[in-house]
Amino acid sequence: MAEVVAVAAESLAGSRARAARTVLNQVVLPGEELLLPEQEDAEGPGGGGERPLRLNAGARSRVRVVCGPGLRRCGDRLLVTKCGRLRHKEPGSGSGGGVYWVDSQQKRYVPVKGDHVIGIVTAKSGDIFKVDVGGSEPASLSYLAFEGATKRNRPNVQVGDLIYGQFVVANKDMEPEMVCIDSCGRANGMGVIGHDGLLFKVTLGLIRKLLAPDCEIIQEVGKLYPLEIVFGMNGRIWVKAKTIQQTLILANILEACEHMTTDQRKQIFSRLAES
């Protein structure tokens, strides 16, 4: 069938890898291959774009690019493994080619080293606590990993308590381990979270949006009522205000923030501020 062959030919041409720079901030799908900047020139006129001046035209200078979440290295190229918007951050100190990553919307958390998370203590066995962080395995937390804890002076942690800590070991092959002190031995805000308040779950994308440096939502919420709030990178938020009603209102606002536009949010805040 001639028409079928023609369609097949154009489909093969369509799967050619695209340059990462041309796809920035666009939606990428799993299976797409992205070319890194210096490879466009090697590909010939198909790549387009400026040709940098080189003193020795023969040698290809390799720039170190960091491959973030949602991308995997596949030979010389980047393979997209999750659906989302492709983002890029320029290197701060000028070395290397920056970081590429995919901003995807997800509900399930996968432990990452260095992340601050809210966990729920599920068991006490010997010298360690088992903490549920929402991943595939409970994390382990040693009783000595609290500020001022010694073998004689054990921390007051019961099953069911909320813990805010960070991961020191989190890879795919080992059980995740978390601690409630930083590298200097100070708590720095980590440890057991107070008994009142409300813990609820949101998507990971919303947490990242709320923790972005220029997020207005938190400033507006802070103007409404005095409150205490803890964000865990595993999608959990703990909120405490003066009364239960205020706490519930804050929880509802934060959950709904994901689906509201800026105008709708400002309307709701102004309505609440009046009442």
Add this chain to the structure above:
Amino acid sequence: MEGTMHADAKIRAETGTESGPRGPGCSLRHFACEQNLLSRPDGSASFMQGDTSVLVGVYGPAEVKVSKEIFNKATLEVILRPKIGLPGVAEKSREQLIRNTCEAVVLGALHPRTSITVVLQVISDAGSLLACCLNAACMALVDAGVPMRALFCGVTCTLGADGTLVLDPTAKQEKEARAVLTFALDSVEQKLLMSTTKGLYSDAELQQCLAAAQAASQHVFRFYRESLQRRYSKS
């Protein structure tokens, strides 16, 4: 809050179904897809092809029983529930086919000793059920953020008694056909991931059906792209 709690990405892709009788080529039924409609699973999707509709929920990477864990990759489980009655042998065999397709595409090595569970519920069956299940499973896996090396789609085609090839058949066309072939194709190079066939057909006819399915899969992947772009444009 009264606002929509679930992101709605309903797309109707017109793929030339209104014009005239179907001939060989890409005449697929009306598609519709919605993602993130269930609140408990990590990812969910509903896929409709004509009147056939399947709802899928994906959980993972989650805890796995020690008896089922695999030391170096994720354990993929597929559960297919029919519209009425208890699941039988036909559902088991379809589950196996869907599982093999998903295993070829999901990067299980990134999440060893975890489980990824795909639960499919048939809402209505009007032909091409396995293809609709595969499409819905792919959309749900993308919604859950499970790392994949490519997207995949399912295409069914039937061969009539006189050799006419019909893509995306209805239940009536499937019953009257001489052979029914279902293919699962990947998005990178339209390679064949899974094929299941029923009936009598020749070697040349198999190649012809495969070529037609590969051409039709372009439409499905274009629909996936539009649907996902629409979803991410809302945020």
